[in-house]
Amino acid sequence: MMPSPLTEHHLLDHLLAFGRLLRQFGVAINPGQMLDLLAALEHVEIGRRDDVYLTCRTILIRRREDLPLFDEAWEFFWAMQRQGKGGGVALPDSRVKEVRIPRRLQRDRPERAHDDERPREEQEEIEIQMSFSRSEHLRHKDFAQFNADEMEQARALIAQLAYRMSLRPVRRWIGGNGRRIDVRRTLRHTLRSGGEMVMLWRKTRRLKQRPLVVLCDISGSMDRYSRILLQFVHTISMGLRDVETFVFGTRLTRITRMLEHKDIDEAVQAVGSAVQDWSGGTRIGDAIKEFNFKWGRRVLGRGAVVLLISDGWDRGDPELLGREIARLQRTSYRLIWLNPLLGMPGYQPLTRGLQAALPHVDDFLPVHNLHSLEQLGAKLADTLRR
C-alpha cells in the first residue's frame, strides 16, 4: 500500500502533478495554495503518508463538498504512481486525459459572487411593470388553455415582470431620518463647527430584501402549468437577489444553480435533465419534510418568504403534510401557497391533503393566468407585517 516516499527533488513535480489532477477533478486551486502547500510540508514529516495527506487536504480544500473529490483524486494519484504512470515527474496532460476521470461529484458553486455586489439603493420604488394593454384577454386566460403562440407571448410578458420583495429592517444602522441620534456623525460635525452642536444627525435601520424560497410542484397533475411557472420562477430569480428554488414530485430537487443560466431555454432544459420525476406522482408532505430537514435552516434563516406552487393533489399521508407545512410556516416569515386550480370557477380545496395544510398557510392564491402573477407581485412587495 505504501508508495515510494516522495524524494526531495521530486517533491515539487509530484505536487504540481497532483494539483493539476485535482483541478481536473473539478476542485478550484490557485497557485497561492500550491505555494502554501510547499511551505506547509516543511513543517511535517514527509515520510508519514497520513500527515502528507492531511496537510495537502487542509491546504488545498476549502469546501466540505470537495472532500470526497480530494480523496478520490488522492487514491487515483497514488494508484497511478504505483503503476509507474506518474514516473516521478509531472504527468503529461495526455496521460491524465487517457485515464477515465471519475464523474464529477455533485457540488454546489459558491453563492453568486458577491464581489461586485455593493448594497443597492435601498429605497428603489416598489413597482410592478406590466404593459399588457395590448393583450388584455391573455391576462385572464388560463395557462392551461394557451396554444403555442400564446405561450410565446406569455413568456415575453412574464419576462417583463419586475418583482420587488418586501423589505425588512436589519440590525445595521445607516444615516437617515430615524429616531435614534447618530452620535458618531453628530460629534464629527460638531467638531467641524468648532465644538458647537449645529444639528443632530439621526440614523435608522437599514432595509434589506427578504430572501425568497420557491417550491414548485412538477408532478403529472401540474403538467399544464409547471413549464410556464418555471419560466416565471426563472424570471424572478434573475431579477431578485436571494432566491432559492426547488422542484418536487415524489422527491425534492434543488434547481437554484440551473436557473442561473441567463437563457431561459437553457435553464429549463438544465432543470429538465436534472429532475428525474417530471410528471410523476406527488408526495408533497415528503418533499416538504425533506426541505425542512435538509434545507430549512440553511435557506430560511433570514426571514424568508416561501412560495409553494402546487395544485394540492397528493398521494402522500395528509397528516405528514399538515405537520410539515406547519413547521414550514413556523420557520418562514410568510408561507404563500399558489394553486393554479383556484382560478377554476367552483373549485373547492377539498382534498384531504389540502384540508390538512390550509390552516398553516398565510396566503392561498391562484396562479393560473398572467393576471394572478401580477397580483402576486403586489403581494410580494407587501409592506412589513411583523
Place this chain on the structure above:
Amino acid sequence: MSPTPMFRSIDELQSALAAHAYVADRSLATAVYLALKLGKPLLLEGEAGVGKTEIAKVLARLLDTRLIRLQCYEGLDVSTAVYEWNFPRQMLYLRAAELEGESKDRAIHDIFGPDFLLKRPLLQAIESSAEERPPVLLVDELDRADDEFEAFLLEVLSDFQISIPEIGTIAAARPPVVVLTSNRTREIHDALKRRCLYHWIDYPSIQKEIEIVHARVPGIDERLSRQVVAFVHELRKMDLYKLPGIAETLDWVAALTALDRTALDVETVDDTLGAILKYQDDIEAVRKRGLPALVEQAG
C-alpha cells in the same frame, strides 16, 4: 513568564490538546498545527456542537494567552467589532477644557487619544499581538454576519491592520492566531476562504466520543459513558430535525450524573430527553421509535 510553547510536531500538539481535555483527531490537529506554523486563519465548519468554538478556547489556554472573542450576528458593524470613540467622555472633556480655557486645537487633539478610544475585539486582537504572546482571536459563527462585514473582515485578515482616521494605521506586529467558525447557514465567500485554512469537523466516532466524555467528565462511570455515547450515536442515525452534538452528549452526561445515575434505564432517558433533543417533534419521534429498544441497543 515561560516562553510561548511552540509545537514541533503534530503529535506534540495533539497530546497537548488532549492534556487540556480536548480530544482532537489527527486531521483536526494537522489543520491547527499548520495554521499555527503558517500563521494563517483557520476556518472551521461543521454541525452545531462538534467543538468548533471549543478548540479556540483550548488553544488560548494551551498557548497561555488571551482569548478575544467576536460573536457575529446580523448587523454587526465596525463600531461593535473594531472600535468606537467614547463620545460622552469626549464631550465632557471638551466642556471641561473650555472652562479651563484650554486652546481649541489642543482639546481636539486630546480627545482623539487612546483614553477616548473604546477598543472592540478586532482592534484588541491586532493591538495585543505586539505583546509577547499573540492572542487567539475567535470569530464565532461568521455565517451570521452579513456580506458587508465579511468583506471588511477580509481586509483585516489579509493585512492584519486597521486604520482609524484620527489616529492612523494600527498594524499587528505578528498575526494573531485566528479561528473562524461557521455553522453553514450560508456559504462563506470564496475570497475569505482563500485567506484561510479549512477544516470540516465531523461527528466523532463512538470510541472518540467516549474518550471526549472521559476527558471532560473525569471519573464518570465507564458503563454509563459507553451507553450514553452509543445511544446518542443511534439518535444521529435517525431522521431528526436537529441531531445531538457533542455538546449535547456532555450536557446529558452532566444531567445523568446530577441524578446519580450510573446506567441508562428507560424512565431516566424519558425524563432527560430534553438535554439531548431540542425540538418537541424530535422528542416525539424518538419516543415513537421506542425508548426501550433504543436503551436495549445502547447496552
